[in-house]
Amino acid sequence: xxxxxxxxxxxxxxxxxxxxxxxxxxxxxxxxxxxxxxxxxxxxxxxxxxxxxxxxxxxxxxxxxxxxxxxxxxxxxxxxxxxxxxxxxxxxxxxxxxxxxxxxxxxxxxxxxxxxxxxxxxxxxxxxxxxxxxxxxxxxxxxxxxxxxxxxxxxxxxxxxxxxxxxxxxxxxxxxxxxxxxxxxxxxxxxxxxxxxxxxxxxxxxxxxxxxxxxxxxxxxxxxxxxxxxxxxxxxxxxxxxxxxxxxxxxxxxxxxxxxxxxxxxxxxxxxxxxxxxxxxxxxxxxxxxxxxxxxxxxxxxxxxxxxxxxxxxxxxxxxxxxxxxxxxxxxxxxxxxxxxxxxxxxxxxxxxxxxxxxxxxxxxxxxxxxxxxxxxxxxxxxxxxxxxxxxxxxxxxxxxxxxxxxxxxxxxxxxxxxxxxxxxxxxxxxxxxxxxxxxxxxxxxxxxxxxxxxxxxxxxxxxxxxxxxxxxxxxxxxxxxxxxxxxxxxxxxxxxxxxxxxxxxxxxxxxxxxxxxxxxxxxxxxxxxxxxxxxxxxxxxxxxxxxxxxxxxxxxxxxxxxxxxxxxxxxxxxxxxxxxxxxxxxxxxxxxxxxxxxxxxxxxxxxxxxxxxxxxxxxxxxxxxxxxxxxxxxxxxxxxxxxxxxxxxxxxxxxxxxxxxxxxxxxxxxxxxxxxxxxxxxxxxxxxxxxxxxxxxxxxxx
Ligand code: ADP
Ligand code: MG
Numbered sequence: 001x002x003x004x005x006x007x008x009x010x011x012x013x014x015x016x017x018x019x020x021x022x023x024x025x026x027x028x029x030x031x032x033x034x035x036x037x038x039x040x041x042x043x044x045x046x047x048x049x050x051x052x053x054x055x056x057x058x059x060x061x062x063x064x065x066x067x068x069x070x071x072x073x074x075x076x077x078x079x080x081x082x083x084x085x086x087x088x089x090x091x092x093x094x095x096x097x098x099x100x101x102x103x104x105x106x107x108x109x110x111x112x113x114x115x116x117x118x119x120x121x122x123x124x125x126x127x128x129x130x131x132x133x134x135x136x137x138x139x140x141x142x143x144x145x146x147x148x149x150x151x152x153x154x155x156x157x158x159x160x161x162x163x164x165x166x167x168x169x170x171x172x173x174x175x176x177x178x179x180x181x182x183x184x185x186x187x188x189x190x191x192x193x194x195x196x197x198x199x200x201x202x203x204x205x206x207x208x209x210x211x212x213x214x215x216x217x218x219x220x221x222x223x224x225x226x227x228x229x230x231x232x233x234x235x236x237x238x239x240x241x242x243x244x245x246x247x248x249x250x251x252x253x254x255x256x257x258x259x260x261x262x263x264x265x266x267x268x269x270x271x272x273x274x275x276x277x278x279x280x281x282x283x284x285x286x287x288x289x290x291x292x293x294x295x296x297x298x299x300x301x302x303x304x305x306x307x308x309x310x311x312x313x314x315x316x317x318x319x320x321x322x323x324x325x326x327x328x329x330x331x332x333x334x335x336x337x338x339x340x341x342x343x344x345x346x347x348x349x350x351x352x353x354x355x356x357x358x359x360x361x362x363x364x365x366x367x368x369x370x371x372x373x374x375x376x377x378x379x380x381x382x383x384x385x386x387x388x389x390x391x392x393x394x395x396x397x398x399x400x401x402x403x404x405x406x407x408x409x410x411x412x413x414x415x416x417x418x419x420x421x422x423x424x425x426x427x428x429x430x431x432x433x434x435x436x437x438x439x440x441x442x443x444x445x446x447x448x449x450x451x452x453x454x455x456x457x458x459x460x461x462x463x464x465x466x467x468x469x470x471x472x473x474x475x476x477x478x479x480x481x482x483x484x485x486x487x488x489x490x491x492x493x494x495x496x497x498x499x500x501x502x503x504x505x506x507x508x509x510x511x512x513x514x515x516x517x518x519x520x521x522x523x524x525x526x527x528x529x530x531x532x533x534x535x536x537x538x539x540x541x542x543x544x545x546x547x548x549x550x551x552x553x554x555x556x557x558x559x560x561x562x563x564x565x566x567x568x569x570x571x572x573x574x575x576x577x578x579x580x581x582x583x584x585x586x587x588x589x590x591x592x593x594x595x596x597x598x599x600x601x602x603x604x605x606x607x608x609x610x611x612x613x614x615x616x617x618x619x620x621x622x623x624x625x626x627x628x629x630x631x632x633x634x635x636x637x638x639x640x641x642x643x644x645x646x647x648x649x650x651x652x653x654x655x656x657x658x659x660x661x662x663x664x665x666x667x668x669x670x671x672x673x674x675x676x677x678x679x680x681x682x683x684x685x686x687x688x689x690x691x692x693x694x695x696x697x698x699x700x701x702x703x
Contacts, residue, residue, distance in 0.1 A: 035162025567595025
């Protein structure tokens with residue numbers, strides 16, 4: 001499949017697909033039908049759109065190496081069911097199969113009937129694992145006729161219990177002519193400009209293409225669509241919000257903010273912070289509600305930037321709110337803001353789930369009257385009972401932890417008919433490509449620079465008993481010099497962080513480590529324990545003790561990730577560091593190196609781990625995020641917190657960055673010209689967008 005020329009595309013005859021053929025239901029025997037349903041395949045169109053996960057060359061028997069998962073094309077020589085001797089044993093069928101390079105023993109499990117079905121002489125496609133010494137454990141199988149002739153390359157599909165990859169290939173081969181009826185969602189002009197193959201052709205290339213290049217061309221076209229539709233959904237949402245309520249334009253001359261910037265801030269802003277503030281100043285002056293994502297690592301100084309926006313609201317007599325995902329974070333922001341305000345008197349308040357009822361109701365009335373101009377809080381801020389007189393600026397910290405609904409609720413707090421300017425902050429550095437997919441509806445600003453005085457923690461991978469003993473010595477040295485240390489206990493159960501809850505097993509592990517260290521390596525020092533299963537009071541007490549220097553060592557689970565600021569802490573030791581993801585380790589590490597002293601991060605784990613090596617080498621979170629993305633692609637088992645996107649079927653980041661940029665540019669052009677995709681040439685585009693991401697007019701897509 002060569003790239004069609006512009007002339008060929010423009011001159012191509014009109015093809016009218018027979019949609020009825022696409023929409024026909026699949027007809028399958030009951031078990032296969034169940035398998036198809038489990039894969040979400042009910043129509044012929046679904047089947048044709050079920051693109052292979054991979055294409056692999058069929059291997060020859062002689063070339064197989066032990067442990068390899070492979071597909072082979074073979075002929076059955078002899079076959080027999082092996083009697084089951086014990087209860088609980090799985091019925092086996094063993095066959096001698098061979099290709100031109102030699103024979104091997106193939107084993108089929110749980111399908112005793114195969115002994116009759118695959119008579120000697122039958123040609124088979126087998127997919128499975130070569131166990132060495134002439135033994136092959138069959139996963140999927142089909143006769144070669146079923147699987148579309150003796151291809152040298154075989155497509156592999158996501159399969160299910162009742163429907164194997166090889167069966168899917170056979171079904172698609174049978175429906176191949178219907179590929180001509182596949183709908184082309186892209187307007188002809190766009191296709192011609194970008195020289196894109198037709199969608200049907202691209203699907204055909206992916207299923208049946210000969211050679212990697214052809215398959216890749218098909219994949220690119222389909223990946224383009226995938227990316228384009230995500231960008232269309234994001235930009236359509238953005239366009240919708242912009243065409244909705246206007247924001248309060250903060251156009252007045254700076255008074256409070258000018259004073260604050262000049263006299264109250266105890267430090268000089270970094271160039272990144274200044275640039276962010278300049279952009280915000282301009283944006284807040286417009287009626288178009290700002291929707292900006294401020295990305296910067298922990299300690300990069302986002303709060304200062306956010307506070308500028310909040311004070312801008314205050315100096316216009318309006319209000320602002322900062323919403324954080326946890327009470328601890330809300331309390332910290334509140335403290336930071338109080339400190340940053342210096343001697344400026346701005347009426348501010350803290351509202352969380354544990355604000356006492358009396359204080360809460362007093363605060364609510366001060367918010368409703370406008371007397372309180374700046375509030376920091378948790379989800380408690382978006383409860384119905386919370387009313388603002390005039391909310392102009394909303395700051396949402398760690399935006400990825402908030403659902404769409406909560407964000408919408410926040411919007412509802414602005415005066416009737418107005419939308420707040422919204423600034424989202426995230427400390428999770430996301431690779432550029434993913435940020436564009438995940439937060440492509442927001443303008444983005446990055447704070448790269450470390451504020452002056454921040455030094456990266458020197459990071460080492462600690463492996464083996466001797467290095468570990470040395471690590472505790474180093475910790476002891478620091479402690480004797482009056483510094484403090486963190487010991488972070490590992491994740492115990494898979495998926496702990498994804499669910500955001502810490503398991504009791506992890507709390508137990510932390511407790512054991514605490515006891516062990518207290519009686520062992522660190523017995524000369526004062527240790528405190530912190531984990532998620534402790535009560536609020538106990539957690540506070542542990543953190544307060546550590547912050548006040550009354551404890552030398554904080555043994556903790558990842559709860560400390562949510563932000564302790566103890567500049568005197570100079571060492572962090574992380575147990576089983578390889579169980580964490582890069583970004584999380586980096587974030588944890590950010591808890592040290594916050595003061596004037598050199599700091600140290602000790603990662604206990606295997607020397608060979610590319611993730612730990614990356615952490616030892618790099619300090620820029622954005623750079624680490626890019627490395628993380630590349631490593632993930634290479635299939636390394638990664639620690640828990642996923643970055644949410646990357647859930648593409650065909651697009652691959654960061655490899656497809658150019659494709660993404662092109663999709664983004666095309667989506668921008670389309671939405672600019674036709675924000676609701678109402679023009680007739682965009683009908684199929686709008687249709688498919690609705691199928692994939694919901695109607696433009698309806699809900700925002702789930703981030
Ligand atoms: P973030 O919210 O990005 O984690 P913060 O805004 O809370 O970072 O800043 C972290 C700490 O660094 C705060 O104590 C803040 O006062 C300080 N800080 C922020 N910007 C600077 C700067 N430009 N120079 C020195 N210290 C800074
Ligand atoms: Mg902060």
